[in-house]
Amino acid sequence: MPLEQEVVGLLIAGFSTVMVVTILVVVFLWIKNKYNSSGYIWTLLHLLLFSVAVYFALNGIGFDYNHPMASEEISLKIGISGVVWAFSMICLVIALFSFSKRYRAS
Template sequence: MPLEEGVMGLLIGGFTIVMGITLVVTVMLWIKNKNNSSGYIWTLLHLLTFSIAIYLALKVIGFDYNHPMAPENISFQIGISGLVWALSMLCLVIALFSFSKSRKSGRAN
C-alpha cells in the first residue's frame, strides 16, 4: 500500500517510543512489587508478542503491491500477524488473571 514519504518512519518511531515507555514502566513496577513475578512475566511476554505482531503488520503495509503474488502474500502475512496478535492477547489475559489472583490472596491476609 503506497504511503506518503516519512509515514512509515513516523509509525515505527511512535510505536517504538510508546512501547519503550511501557516496557520501562512495567519493569519498574516489577522491581517495586516483586511479589507477583508471573504476572509481570506474562505482561512482558504480551509486549514482546504484540511488538512482533505490529512488526509483521508494518511489513504488510510496506509490501510491494505490484508483485505478481501480492494479494496472496499480503493475506498470508495479515493472517500470521493476526495469530501473533491473538497470542499476545492471550498472554495479557493470563497476566490479568495472575494479577487478580494475587490481589485476592493479598486481601485475605
Template sequence: MPLEQEVSGLLIGGVSIVMGIAILVTVFLWMKNKSNSSGYIWTLLHLLLVSVAAYFVLKAIAIDYNHPMASEEISLQIGISGVVWASSMLCLMIALFSFSKERKHRAS
C-alpha cells in the same frame, strides 16, 4: 499499499517509542513490587508479542503492491500478525488472572 515516504518511519518510530515506554514502566513496576513475578512476566510477553504483531502489520503495508503475488503476501503477513496478536491477548489475560489471584491472597 502506497504510503507517503515518511509514514513508514513515523509508524515504526511511534510504535517503538510507545512499546519501549510500556516495557520500561512494566519493568519499573516489577522492580517496585516483586511479589507477583508471573504477572509481570506475562505482561512483558504480551508487550513483546504485540510488538511482533505490529512488525508483521508494518511489513504487510510496506509490500510493493505491483509485486505479482502482493495480495497473497499481504494476506499472509496480516494472518501471521493476527495469530501473534491473539497469542499476546492470551498472555494478557493470563497476566490479569495472575494479578487478580494475587489480590485475593492479599485480601485474605
C-alpha cells in the same frame, strides 16, 4: 498499499517510543512489587508478541504492491500478524488473572 513516504517511519518511531516506555514502566513496577512475578512475565510476553504482530502488520502494509504475488504475500503477513496478536492477547488475559489473585498477609 501505497502510503506517503514518511508514514511507515513515523509509525515505527511512534510505536517504538510507546513500547519502550511501556516496557520500562512494567519492569519498574516489577522491581517495586516483587510479590507477583508471573503477572509481570506474562505482561512482558504480551508486549513482546504484540511487537512481533506489529512488525508483521507493518511488513504487510509496506509490501511492494507491484510484486506479482503481492495480494497473497500481504494476506499472509496480515494473517500471521493476527495470529500473533491473538496469542499476545491470551498472554494479557493470563497476566490479568494473575494480577487479580488475592494474596493473604502472613
